[in-house]
Amino acid sequence: MTQKTIREALNDALRQEMRRDNNVIILGEDVAGGHGGTGVIDAYGGPLGVTKGLIGEFGANRVIDTPITESAIMGAAAGAAATGLRPIAELMFVDFMGVCFDQIFNQAAKFRYMFGGKTRTPMVIRTTIGAGMRTAAQHSQCLYHMFTSVPGLKCVMPSNAYDAKGLLIEAIRDDDPVIFFENKLLYDHACDVPDESYAIPFGEANVVREGRDITIVAFSRMVHIAEEAAKTLASEGISVEVIDPRTTSPLDEETILESVEKTGRLVVVDESAARCGMAADIAGLVAEKGFSSLKGPIIQITPPHTPVPFSPPLEDAYIPTVAAVVAGVHRLLKV
Amino acid sequence: MGSDKNELLDAYRRMKSIREFEERIHIENTTGEIPGFVHLYAGQEAIATAVCMHLRDSDYIGSTHRGHGHSIAKGCDINAMMAEIYGKKTGLCAGKGGSMHIADFEKGMLGANAIVGGNPPLVIGAALTAKVQGTDGVAVSFSGDGASNQGTTFESMNMAIVLQLPVVFIFENNGYGEGTGCDYAVGAESIARRAEGFGLPAVQVDGTDFFAVEAAAKEAINRARMGQGPSAIEAVAMRFYGHFEGDPQAYRSAEELTQLRETGDCLKIFRDRVEADKHVTKADLDQIDQEVMSLIDSAVNAAREADFPTKDDLLTDVYVSY
Numbered sequence: 073m074t075q076k077t078i079r080e081a082l083n084d085a086l087r088q089e090m091r092r093d094n095n096v097i098i099l100g101e102d103v104a105g106g107h108g109g110t111g112v113i114d115a116y117g118g119p120l121g122v123t124k125g126l127i128g129e130f131g132a133n134r135v136i137d138t139p140i141t142e143s144a145i146m147g148a149a150a151g152a153a154a155t156g157l158r159p160i161a162e163l164m165f166v167d168f169m170g171v172c173f174d175q176i177f178n179q180a181a182k183f184r185y186m187f188g189g190k191t192r193t194p195m196v197i198r199t200t201i202g203a204g205m206r207t208a209a210q211h212s213q214c215l216y217h218m219f220t221s222v223p224g225l226k227c228v229m230p231s232n233a234y235d236a237k238g239l240l241i242e243a244i245r246d247d248d249p250v251i252f253f254e255n256k257l258l259y260d261h262a263c264d265v266p267d268e269s270y271a272i273p274f275g276e277a278n279v280v281r282e283g284r285d286i287t288i289v290a291f292s293r294m295v296h297i298a299e300e301a302a303k304t305l306a307s308e309g310i311s312v313e314v315i316d317p318r319t320t321s322p323l324d325e326e327t328i329l330e331s332v333e334k335t336g337r338l339v340v341v342d343e344s345a346a347r348c349g350m351a352a353d354i355a356g357l358v359a360e361k362g363f364s365s366l367k368g369p370i371i372q373i374t375p376p377h378t379p380v381p382f383s384p385p386l387e388d389a390y391i392p393t394v395a396a397v398v399a400g401v402h403r404l405l406k407v
Numbered sequence: 408m409g410s411d412k413n414e415l416l417d418a419y420r421r422m423k424s425i426r427e428f429e430e431r432i433h434i435e436n437t438t439g440e441i442p443g444f445v446h447l448y449a450g451q452e453a454i455a456t457a458v459c460m461h462l463r464d465s466d467y468i469g470s471t472h473r474g475h476g477h478s479i480a481k482g483c484d485i486n487a488m489m490a491e492i493y494g495k496k497t498g499l500c501a502g503k504g505g506s507m508h509i510a511d512f513e514k515g516m517l518g519a520n521a522i523v524g525g526n527p528p529l530v531i532g533a534a535l536t537a538k539v540q541g542t543d544g545v546a547v548s549f550s551g552d553g554a555s556n557q558g559t560t561f562e563s564m565n566m567a568i569v570l571q572l573p574v575v576f577i578f579e580n581n582g583y584g585e586g587t588g589c590d591y592a593v594g595a596e597s598i599a600r601r602a603e604g605f606g607l608p609a610v611q612v613d614g615t616d617f618f619a620v621e622a623a624a625k626e627a628i629n630r631a632r633m634g635q636g637p638s639a640i641e642a643v644a645m646r647f648y649g650h651f652e653g654d655p656q657a658y659r660s661a662e663e664l665t666q667l668r669e670t671g672d673c674l675k676i677f678r679d680r681v682e683a684d685k686h687v688t689k690a691d692l693d694q695i696d697q698e699v700m701s702l703i704d705s706a707v708n709a710a711r712e713a714d715f716p717t718k719d720d721l722l723t724d725v726y727v728s729y
Contacts, residue, residue, distance in 0.1 A: 101585060106658040108588020115658035116586045139556040139592040140523045140584050171522060171559070206443030206494070208505045210521035346729060378725040382505030383494035384442050385715045 076265040078230070078258050081237035082122045086160065088269045089244045090130050093158060096244060098123055099136040100145060100162030107137050119164045120200065120259055142172035146197065150180035150249070153195035158244060163199040166215045166253065180249040181224030192247040201229070202255040202293055202343060203380045203391050212380035216253045216291070217344040217353070220320040226274060227321045229253040231295035233263045235318055238272030245271060255293040275322035283313035286401055287331040289354050290316060290341040294392060298341050301397035310401065320350055328354065329362045336367035339400050341392055346377040371400040408460070408621055410686050418460055418617060420695050422452040422674055424485065425476040427703045432492065435707060436652045442494050445506045448476030450647035453673035454579050455480035457620035458547060461628045467515045467533035467546040469526030472507050474519025477549050482514045489706040495713035502716045524557025526550065527576065531563045534572035545631045547575045553584025555598045564605040564639070573631035575624070576602065576639040579614060581646040586658040602639035614644030615673040618680070645671055
């Protein structure tokens with residue numbers, strides 16, 4: 073097997089699916105780049121380089137640079153999806169969802185149900201999430217919790233390159249709108265990724281690390297924070313199970329509940345939001361369906377309820393850290 | 408304007424301040440001390456300056472991710488701007504906003520904006536305030552060629568004409584929206600012609616020619632101030648640097664970049680003209696160059712030495728804390 077970064081794994085998935093199905097197209101801002109300029113085409117290959125080289129193989133009819141018009145991109149993807157294509161719309165930063173929210177949550181998300189099951193909307197929105205790059209309040213949010221709360225949308229957030237490839241292939245083949253959240257700080261994260269095509273089903277959590285004393289549920293980049301914390305805690309003799317749900321909608325409730333039944337203690341690490349975020353959602357699930365297993369309160373490790381600050385010391389204090397997770401576990405165990 | 412020495416020197420000082428500010432950030436950015444994204448305005452100085460020369464502190468502007476030039480032209484404190492870009496507590500936004508969110512309401516600067524097409528609706532709001540309160544205030548929206556294609560921009564132009572708001576839409580066509588050429592992304596013959604379609608008086612001007620922008624801005628701003636409704640100006644001037652600092656700019660040819668500095672430098676064009684007209688002397692302008700250099704120097708030094716905000720600042724100025 074080859075070591076690939078998340079960026080390469082995603083490119084792999086896109087290329088293989090575009091070869092398999094001519095109805096798969098990509099559209100977005102600078103997915104190639106360079107049109108109308110004095111330099112070269114494919115100047116960017118996507119703002120973060122994920123779609124590099126695809127226009128060379130599939131042409132400008134299937135790798136489509138758009139103006140900076142997010143509502144039109146998302147609406148065009150939804151309309152094309154409902155009429156026969158499988159569009160992958162790229163949105164540079166999830167924050168820009170604010171510009172095009174209507175086309176996603178009032179339109180694409182509702183078609184199948186609202187039209188009595190008579191249509192499918194097989195579109196994927198690839199977008200980037202996460203703080204840590206000093207890109208301030210309008211370029212750093214996670215927001216997957218908001219989309220998770222909208223019926224009709226599927227939400228995927230891979231934490232490693234293997235999952236990134238398999239989940240993106242699954243997303244492209246899925247008949248419903250899927251929002252695919254890529255953490256900006258993880259693009260160069262590498263692991264073994266098969267060259268051949270494979271799909272990872274939605275709603276199946278990955279037990280990243282098995283343990284007996286504590287269950288930590290974490291999403292996207294927070295999975296790595298949780299793993300680091302688990303290593304520290306292991307050196308203190310505390311055995312931590314780390315669960316990466318991989319998709320928040322659908323959510324693998326069973327794996328989480330079974331783990332809590334075993335450990336009796338739950339910590340949720342989530343960068344999305346302090347209120348009404350994924351941490352609160354998982355806490356609610358376990359409080360309702362796993363209450364009898366709990367030996368202590370559920371601990372939620374999230375950013376504070378503020379916009380993402382710009383200044384480095386503030387942003388560092390904003391993002392959940394390994395130390396914060398370890399402290400949360402200590403609090404729970406009264407160590 | 409055109410012969411008043413003080414006005415000419417004021418205009419040159421603003422343009423030169425923007426240029427030096429940006430050139431210095433271009434250099435300082437490589438030290439790693441400047442966090443996050445910076446988008447430089449160098450090459451477009453004549454536009455922000457010519458427009459803001461006709462605005463008062465009580466008038467409002469809305470800006471873009473490429474907002475340093477607008478902020479300086481509107482009178483924001485350069486030291487506090489630099490500190491903000493360095494993420495320091497002494498910054499205009501206390502370090503919480505950074506380059507893409509510099510704002511100073513006391514100077515009528517409603518904020519740089521990291522959302523393309525984010526400011527036009529807000530700016531017509533500022534114009535609405537002026538209209539409802541019966542002041543002769545004016546609001547100006549600065550957008551790029553990229554934002555000219557956004558629905559928010561179209562909606563704002565239409566609402567401005569419907570409500571006869573005292574607003575001017577400035578479209579700075581710098582050739583590229585990120586890495587895609589304007590000729591590809593703007594379907595209309597020109598941004599100005601499209602604005603006309605919304606019912607706005609609109610002109611296209613050479614954005615490297617301070618005096619051309621100034622004449623158009625004067626007319627449009629006066630129209631707004633007299634209660635005669637909105638206007639649009641498309642000012643064409645290429646940016647010297649990439650979309651963001653670090654952008655390899657493969658979408659531009661080397662020749663294009665070289666030629667820009669030779670033929671598209673608005674400061675050089677301005678200097679040549681005013682020196683030739685003998686309204687100001689080379690010595691007057693050189694003197695300003697020196698003063699600006701030392702101002703930017705001290706701004707960078709002060710920004711470097713200033714304190715970062717502390718953890719306690721994280722939870723201030725949020726509506727509700729939990």
